[in-house]
Every structure is written in structure tokens, then in C-alpha cells.
Amino acid sequence: xxxxxxxxxxxxxxxxxxxxxxxxxxxxxxxxxxxxxxxxxxxxxxxxxxxxxxxxxxxxxxxxxxxxxxxxxxxxxxxxxxxxxxxxxxxxxxxxxxxxxxxxxxxxxxxxxxxxxxxxxxxxxxxxxxxxxxxxxxxxxxxxxxxxxxxxxxxxxxxxxxxxxxxxxxxxxxxxxxxxxxxxxxxxxxxxxxxxxxxxxxxxxxxxxxxxxxxxxxxxxxxxxxxxxxxxxxxxxxxxxxxxxxxx
Amino acid sequence: xxxxxxxxxxxxxxxxxxxxxxxxxxxxxxxxxxxxxxxxxxxxxxxxxxxxxxxxxxxxxxxxxxxxxxxxxxxxxxxxxxxxxxxxxxxxxxxxxxxxxxxxxxxxxxxxxxxxxxxxxxxxxxxxxxxxxxxxxxxxxxxxxxxxxxxxxxxxxxxxxxxxxxxxxxxxxxxxxxxxxxxxxxxxxxxxxxxxxxxxxxxxxxxxxxxxxxxxxxxxxxxxxxxxxxxxxxxxxxxxxxxxxxxxxxxxxxxxxxxxxxxxxxxxxxxxxxxxxxxxxxxxxxxxxxxxxxxxxxxxxxxxxxxxxxxxxxxxxxxxxxxxxxxxxxxxxxxxxxxxxxxxxxxxxxxxxxxxx
Numbered sequence: 037x038x039x040x041x042x043x044x045x046x047x048x049x050x051x052x053x054x055x056x057x058x059x060x061x062x063x064x065x066x067x068x069x070x071x072x073x074x075x076x077x078x079x080x081x082x083x084x085x086x087x088x089x090x091x092x093x094x095x096x097x098x099x100x101x102x103x104x105x106x107x108x109x110x111x112x113x114x115x116x117x118x119x120x121x122x123x124x125x126x127x128x129x130x131x132x133x134x135x136x137x138x139x140x141x142x143x144x145x146x147x148x149x150x151x152x153x154x155x156x157x158x159x160x161x162x163x164x165x166x167x168x169x170x171x172x173x174x175x176x177x178x179x180x181x182x183x184x185x186x187x188x189x190x191x192x193x194x195x196x197x198x199x200x201x202x203x204x205x206x207x208x209x210x211x212x213x214x215x216x217x218x219x220x221x222x223x224x225x226x227x228x229x230x231x232x233x234x235x236x237x238x239x240x241x242x243x244x245x246x247x248x249x250x251x252x253x254x255x256x257x258x259x260x261x262x263x264x265x266x267x268x269x270x271x272x273x274x275x276x277x278x279x280x281x282x283x284x
Numbered sequence: 285x286x287x288x289x290x291x292x293x294x295x296x297x298x299x300x301x302x303x304x305x306x307x308x309x310x311x312x313x314x315x316x317x318x319x320x321x322x323x324x325x326x327x328x329x330x331x332x333x334x335x336x337x338x339x340x341x342x343x344x345x346x347x348x349x350x351x352x353x354x355x356x357x358x359x360x361x362x363x364x365x366x367x368x369x370x371x372x373x374x375x376x377x378x379x380x381x382x383x384x385x386x387x388x389x390x391x392x393x394x395x396x397x398x399x400x401x402x403x404x405x406x407x408x409x410x411x412x413x414x415x416x417x418x419x420x421x422x423x424x425x426x427x428x429x430x431x432x433x434x435x436x437x438x439x440x441x442x443x444x445x446x447x448x449x450x451x452x453x454x455x456x457x458x459x460x461x462x463x464x465x466x467x468x469x470x471x472x473x474x475x476x477x478x479x480x481x482x483x484x485x486x487x488x489x490x491x492x493x494x495x496x497x498x499x500x501x502x503x504x505x506x507x508x509x510x511x512x513x514x515x516x517x518x519x520x521x522x523x524x525x526x527x528x529x530x531x532x533x534x535x536x537x538x539x540x541x542x543x544x545x546x547x548x549x550x551x552x553x554x555x556x557x558x559x560x561x562x563x564x565x566x567x568x569x570x571x572x573x574x575x576x577x578x579x580x581x582x583x584x585x586x587x588x589x590x591x592x593x594x595x596x597x598x599x600x601x602x603x604x605x606x607x608x609x610x611x612x613x614x615x616x617x618x619x620x621x622x623x624x625x626x627x628x629x630x631x632x633x634x635x636x637x638x639x640x641x
Contacts, residue, residue: 037324095423098407102399129407130394134361138399141494144361146392147363159497164359164388164477165298167501173494183564184550230423234404235452238417238436243445243582252612254601256621262627265595265611270631271612272593279571279593280514280538280628 038076039072041121045181048151049119050081056153058116059083063108065093065101076212078199079191083212086112090217092225097233102135103229109140111221116175122147122182126215130180137178145171146180166184287479288375290325292457294368294384294394295340297330298359299501302339303383304510305464310344312412312467313383318529319414320380320433325326325349329367331357334482341478344470348480349374353489358499359389364394364493370485372401378456381435383412386461398459404452405459406437408563410466410586413424413438417451427454435460440563445582465510465567501639505640509542509559514574517544517561517588518554521577521598521617525554530618531576533621534625537632544568544588564586577617596619 038046047062062077064070074085086183088108096104109118118140120133130146143153149168151160157174163182176188202208218225226232249270253261273279291313295306304314306326313324323346328337330352337348351367372378378401385388386408400403413436422426431453441448452458509515516535518528518607528543535541545554546562561568563583573591578584580596580603588594589608597620606612613620 097404098395099399099402099404102395127404129395130391131398131405131407134392134395135399138396141490144392144396145359145494147388164386164499164501165303166558167499169358169499171494171499172497177494179336182557183547187553230421231427232612234402234455235406235450236421237441238449238451240441240446240448240543243440243447243586250612251610252601252606252614254479254612254614258615258623261613261615262620262623265613266627266631268611271595274593280394280631 038073039121040084041123041181041183042123043188044183045081045119045121045179046080046082047096047146048179048181049117050168050189052117052153053081053083061086061112061115063088063105065089065104065108068215071213071215075199075203078212080189081192081195083095085213086193087213087215088217088221089215092218092229095230095233096228097235098129098131098135098234099234100228102132102139103232104221104223105132105138106139107221107223108216109131109136110157111216116153118142118176118178120178120180121178134181140176142176142178142180143173144178144180145173147182149182149184151179169253287323287325288377288379290323290379291320292325292327292379292383293345293500294327294382294390296305296387296389297328297333297336300330300333300336302336303385303387304469305387305390305462306340307343307469308467309385309462310340311469312462313343313381314470316381316412316414316435322380323347325379327368327371327497328353329356329364331355334480335463337480341476341480342472342474343446344476344480348478350480350482351446351485352482353487355372355492358496360494360496361396363487363492364389365393365400366484366491367483368393368397369400371483372397375485375525378403380611381456382459384459386463390461394459394461400639401457403455403457403459404450405461406439406452406473407461409439409460410460410567412436412446412460412462412467412468417453417522419451419453420587426493433459440582440586463567465569485493509561509568510543512540512556512568512570514538514541514572515544515561515568515570515588515591516541516574516576516619517546517578518549518576518583519546519578520552521579522549522554523577527577527617528555530621534574534621534628537584537625537628538572544573546581546584575605575609576621578605580608581602597624 060082065088123130147163293309296303326340326345417431435458437450545559569590579640594609598604
């Protein structure tokens with residue numbers, strides 16, 4: 037499945053493509069069925085896809101993942117902008133993007149909400165604590181796109197139909213989708229997977245239910261339910277101290 | 285003993301103000317340092333900030349390394365990266381542990397520093413500890429062994445709603461970012477003494493490939509979720525931006541109150557990102573948290589479950605939020621919120637009468 041945060045990255049890439057006559061290559065890393073992610077990206081308007089798949093990649097942490105992905109970028113040659121999502125929904129580390137930038141020696145703009153390219157310069161707005169920053173950068177650069185960069189576009193019928201069509205032709209499909217392994221991209225197997233990861237997951241715990249006893253107010257008039265809620269809150273305030281501050 | 289062995293905190297300052305997270309990190313670092321029987325270092329990076337070094341000492345640092353340069357007036361990735369790396373090179377060995385905040389700054393720069401040093405970084409930790417670790421691995425026999433006094437970086441992992449302990453005992457520094465509002469600060473001690481060391485940085489032209497044209501920041505009126513006593517949060521069940529006007533209206537009757545939101549509401553564009561509570565937003569601990577139209581996904585829950593009292597309003601009686609809220613009202617948010625507001629106003633009136641004001 038396409039990581040929901042990556043949809044925002046793809047969306048920004050598609051906007052740029054429209055305004056600048058650019059081409060989009062989507063890169064993903066995963067087992068062979070992950071090719072579906074690329075097809076999903078084609079449906080939205082991406083042009084080419086690369087799937088990095090290799091059993092040796094299993095258990096890669098963020099540092100190892102960024103190594104593998106930056107080797108794909110090197111393998112592909114010149115580029116103007118690398119877009120990544122802000123983070124994944126499960127690992128949620130937000131690390132891989134900046135680590136790819138570090139390894140490629142290029143600047144980054146993280147938490148980007150808006151951007152345009154004018155005269156080969158990137159103008160971007162990024163979110164910071166308590167506000168935003170307007171940035172200007174040359175290319176190449178890496179951009180991580182914030183989820184507040186709305187709205188997302190929909191798949192276009194014509195795009196989806198076109199993708200369906202080219203998938204039917206093996207040679208066309210091969211032109212658009214490349215599958216590579218670590219040897220193809222000259223990656224050092226010692227720097228990926230378990231061996232190349234400086235961190236491991238030790239113990240894990242299930243996050244248990246908190247509190248556990250929710251007092252529900254239902255089945256009466258709303259007025260009465262809220263009155264009961266207030267009575268409970270007053271009782272709590274007597275027991276555990278202030279909950280509600282006095283009125284402004 | 286060389287101070288390079290100290291647990292290290294990279295402090296955060298904005299426009300010359302040390303951010304809360306800096307003191308939270310110092311509190312966490314102190315606990316780790318005591319277990320390791322070492323001290324605490326802080327890195328302070330910016331322009332005209334040397335005078336703040338003392339505050340870090342009062343907050344728990346033993347030595348503060350300062351890079352104070354005009355190029356560092358406003359945060360930018362590459363110059364701040366250069367400054368941090370310069371301090372690290374200035375030390376005779378890598379510190380055992382480096383902590384940073386899981387803020388837009390920490391999450392921007394920490395991964396680059398870790399990638400440069402080719403070391404491990406655990407993001408968004410909610411607990412930090414020191415302990416031993418025994419590693420046994422077929423794929424990497426060279427890593428097998430007993431490791432003493434390792435950083436336990438503990439963070440929620442949402443694929444399976446787990447808390448996971450992440451370890452990286454093979455290489456120092458072991459790096460981690462900590463969520464804002466989670467670690468405990470130490471009481472400020474103005475009598476604490478420490479050392480302040482100034483470090484000169486030689487910037488390179490490529491450090492300025494990204495220009496900050498303008499920073500629009502209003503810290504005075506910016507919404508302060510982490511300090512709020514009452515938070516009224518809305519989710520996808522609000523149905524649109526107008527739903528949040530309803531919540532603003534309810535929030536307006538409380539002191540120290542602010543409107544929060546779930547990620548889905550922010551994703552939908554109904555309210556801006558700084559309002560977001562949860563895994564990818566802020567961690568909050570108000571006295572009262574009213575969750576309106578929020579289903580209560582684990583990602584939201586970890587950001588707000590430390591609230592003293594949680595009231596949930598949702599039209600779906602099976603919404604997960606009712607499994608951990610203190611009080612639940614099943615109903616249409618548009619109907620419930622105005623009734624709640626009236627009830628609170630009534631309560632305030634009674635309190636005033638009772639106290640004779």
C-alpha cells in the first residue's frame with residue numbers, strides 16, 4: 037500500500053510536473069508485490085517506477101534503508117528534486133528523507149507545505165514551531181512534504197486507463213517499471229539489512245488500555261446526560277483537584 | 285575525566301529563547317548520566333546566545349559547548365548541522381548518548397547528523413533508560429555479545445500498537461529524539477555551577493545552499509497545546525472547518541484553553557497542523573481534554589492519554605475513544621457541544637455565587 041504520507045509527496049511532484057514539464061520516477065523498496073505501489077503512483081500521474089527488491093534488505097533500519105535508497109538515486113543518475121513523505125504511518129521516524137539527503141550531499145527542506153520552481157530555483161514554505169519559513173534553494177534538493185499540504189488530487193480516469201493499457205504490453209511495462217536488486221545498484225550488502233543496521237528492536241510491549249472504565253451517558257435526554265456529566269466532574273474535582281479553570 | 289564521556293543534549297532555542305524541550309532533555313539526560321556515572325553536556329547553537337548557556341547549567345548541564353555565530357541567526361539545516369558536527373569533532377571522542385527534541389528542528393537535523401556519523405537514531409522516544417543487552421544474531425555473528433550500560437530508547441510503534449525498546453550498543457553516540465512534553469525537567473537551580481566552552485565554526489559555502497528568505501513566527505499568539513489546561517479537540521466527525529468554529533466557541537469560555545485536532549481533521553485541511561495532537565503532532569497533558577468527533581486511534585491516544593480527565597463525544601457508541609475516555613456522551617457533535625457549553629457556563633455561575641464574587 038502506498039504510505040498515506042507519500043501521497044502528499046506524490047501530489048507535490050505531480051503539481052510540479054504539470055507546471056514545469058517534468059518527469060516523475062517513483063522509487064520503492066520492498067518485496068515483489070510492492071510493484072502495486074508503483075502502479076498506484078502511475079495512476080496518479082507518475083511516469084516511471086523503480087522497485088528495489090532483495091531478500092538481504094530485510095530488517096534494515098532507517099540508516100540502512102537510506103543507504104539502499106540513496107544508491108538507487110545514484111544508479112538513476114541526475115535528478116532535480118527528490119520528494120519523500122514526511123514519515124511512514126507505522127515506523128513514523130521521519131528519518132529516511134534527511135538521511136538520503138545527507139548521503140547524497142544535497143540540501144533538504146523538511147515539513148514543506150508549498151513549493152514552486154522558478155528559474156531553476158526552488159521556492160518553498162515549510163512549517164516550523166509557531167509559524168512557517170519561506171526558503172529558497174537550488175537544485176538538486178530533497179523535499180519532505182507535510183501532511184498539511186492539502187488538498188490531494190484524485191486519480192484521473194484517463195491516467196488510470198493509460199496505465200491499464202501499458203501494463204498489458206510487456207515491453208512497454210519494462211520501459212516504465214524497472215526492478216533492481218542490490219547488485220544492480222552496486223550497493224554494499226554489509227551496509228543493509230540486519231548487518232548494516234546500527235539499531236535493533238529489543239523488547240516490545242503491547243500498549244494496554246488506559247483507565248479502562250469510561251462512564252457513558254446515554255439513553256436519556258441530552259440535557260440530562262450533560263447534567264450527570266457535570267455532577268461527576270464536580271465529584272472528581274473534590275477528589276483529584278482542579279480540572280476546570282474558572283471562566284475567562 | 286574527559287567531558288566527552290558525558291551524556292549530551294543538543295539544546296533548542298528560538299529567537300533567543302531556550303525552548304522547554306531543552307530543559308526536558310536535560311532532565312532526561314541527568315537521569316541517564318547518573319546511571320552511567322558521568323556528567324551532562326549541552327550544545328547551544330545560534331546567534332547572540334552565549335548568555336543563555338548559564339540557564340542550561342541551572343537546568344542540569346555540567347558543560348555547555350557554545351557555537352555563537354551571526355550565520356546562525358535563524359535555524360537552517362546545513363549551518364546548524366555544521367555547528368553541531370564542529371563541536372563533536374572538538375571533543376576527543378564520541379559522546380555515549382546524544383539527545384535531541386522531536387521537534388521540526390530536531391527531526392530535521394538529527395537524522396543528518398546520525399547519517400553523517402553512520403550511527404543509530406531512534407525517533408520520538410517517550411521513555412529513555414540505561415540497561416544491559418544481550419545480542420544473539422545469526423545474520424550478524426560479529427554483533428553477538430553482552431553489552432553493558434546501553435541506551436534503552438523506548439518509543440511507540442504503531443504497526444502493531446506496541447511500545448518497542450530500540451538498542452544500538454555497537455556504536456557511539458547512541459542517538460535519540462524525545463517527544464516534546466514527555467520528559468521531566470529538573471527544578472531550576474541557580475546555584476549550579478558548570479563550564480562554558482566556546483567553539484569556533486568554519487562554515488563552508490555549501491552550508492548556505494538553502495536561503496531562509498523569511499521566517500514568520502508568532503510565539504506569543506501561537507497555540508500552545510503543551511501548556512494548555514483545557515483542550516477541546518475535534519476529529520473527522522466535525523464534518524468540516526465550520527465544526528471547528530463550534531469548538532473555538534466552547535474553548536473560549538475556559539481559561540488557558542486551546543483547540544486541538546486529530547490528524548484526519550488536519551489532513552482534511554479543516555484546521556492547521558500546529559493544532560494536531562498525537563503521534564505526528566503534540567503530546568499534551570491538560571487537566572481536561574474534550575475529544576469531539578474523534579474515533580480515538582492509537583496514534584491520537586498516545587498524544588493525549590495523560591490528560592487528567594478525558595470527555596469523549598462521538599456518535600458511534602463503539603468508537604475506540606470510549607475505551608479509554610473517563611466520560612462518554614454518544615450523540616451528534618453539533619447538538620452536544622452547545623449543551624456542554626451551557627452546562628459549563630452554568631457551573632461557572634454557581635461557582636462564582638458560591639465564592640461570593
